Every structure is written in C-alpha cells, then in structure tokens.
Amino acid sequence: MLKLSEDLRKSLKVTSTTMPDQQIGTILQTPGIFFGPGHYLYPAREGNRSGNHLDAVFLIEPIAANEQFIDWIVSDVCRWIQKENIQFEVIFAPAQPAVQKMVHKLAAATRAREAFWEYLPSGWFGDKLVSGEVKPGDRVLVFNAVTQQGRCVGERLPAFVEGLGGKPVAAAVFAKGTAGGVKAAEERYGPKFYASVQVTIGIETPEQCHICKKDGSAELIPWTQLRDNPPR
Secondary structure (H helix, E strand, O other): OOOOOHHHHHHEEEOOOOOOHHHHHHHHOOOOOEEOOOOEEEOOOEOOEOOEEEOOEEOOHHHHOOHHHHHHHHHHHHHHHHHHOOOOOEEEEEOOHHHHHHHHHHHHHHOOEEEEEEEOOOOOEEEEEEEEOOOOOOEEEEEOOEEOOOHHHHHHHHHHHHHOOOEEEEEEEEEEOOOHHHHHHHHHHHHHEEEEEEEOOOEEOOOOOHHHHHOOOOOOEEHHHHHHOOOO
C-alpha cells in the first residue's frame, strides 16, 4: 500500500481482490476522504430528524472529483459483475451528485438504465424517484458510493426498489463501514455485495453515545461540515 494517513491505515481493509494495488493506493491517498477518530453526526440534522453519532467518516466527494479514479472504480465493479454473472436492467442509487457521476459511467459500461432516488444535502433520503424508472419485474443493482452504516444498501434503497416493483439482485459501494447494517447487507447479498474497501466506523444512537454521556458538551461535527470544507 502506498503512503496513507496513519488514522486511515489503522482503520482500512482492502476488500476488492481485483483492483490493482497501485490504483487503490493512489485513490486512498486523496486528501479529505477520511476523518477520525472523532465525534461526528451522520446524517446531519434535517428538520426534527437527527442522525447517529459516528467516530469516523469516509467521504466520496474528493474521490469522485477525479475522473480517472471513477474509471478505475467502475472498471473494478464491472469485473465483479462479470465474475458473479450479475444480470440486471437498472442501477438504482441516491441522487447524490458524486454518486450520480459514478453511476453514469457504470451505466454506460453495462448498458443498464439509471434510476435515482431523492437525496437531501443533509444525507437523508427523500420520498420519491427523481430520475429514471424502475419497471415491474426489473432486476436492479443497488449502488451507493459509501455506506457508513450499511442500511442504505441493505434496507432503505432495496425497499424503495421493491416499492416500485423491482427486484434487488446485488449491491455495490466503494467503501463500506463495519456497523450491523453492513453485516446485514453482507448476509443478504453474499458475494453479490461489492466493496473496494472497508473502513472501521463506530456508530451509536444519540441516546447511546458514550462520548455524549461522558461529556454532554462535547463538540458534535456534522458530516456536511467535512464535506463542504475540503482541505486545501
């Protein structure tokens, strides 16, 4: 592995067996992709909703800003699709700008249709399809760039697909965390769940958060603050 920040190196496990070491190493040297250890809110506050408390956050935005990195990731996802013989008509993903850039290239490479679910800047999902379509009986590849908690690809996005009449057959992300939702997604999909890397991310509800219990005034940093203020 090439030079990485100490915190990321301690937390990281490369899970793709087919992406060249030079490519994954170069991608992971991108500044501003990993923050931890710390005390972070994900998703950010949205009306009366507030997310969980994480001890680390992994961001895709700095990676997706590099077209070469997207090409490398998409090529590796395509190798996995071929290896596992995954048949699908639609790629279904949140309408997060960085994720959309990746899906556009993956859809072009696989000749699949694209469908995007509403995504709010805070990180919460909305309640409607905003682009594309899922037809009854469509086989669907659920995609997200990063699953911090696992529920997006293990529960939420598949539920939206099923509500539209489609059938989730596989899931892919660039980075997955280590929470129970990730483990549930792994059990649901087995080898039809792709991730390039896994990053150790501790997650607690606001009520359970050990940092808050120890110090009720401890700073809680919204993940959006990290996303919107990249290192220069």
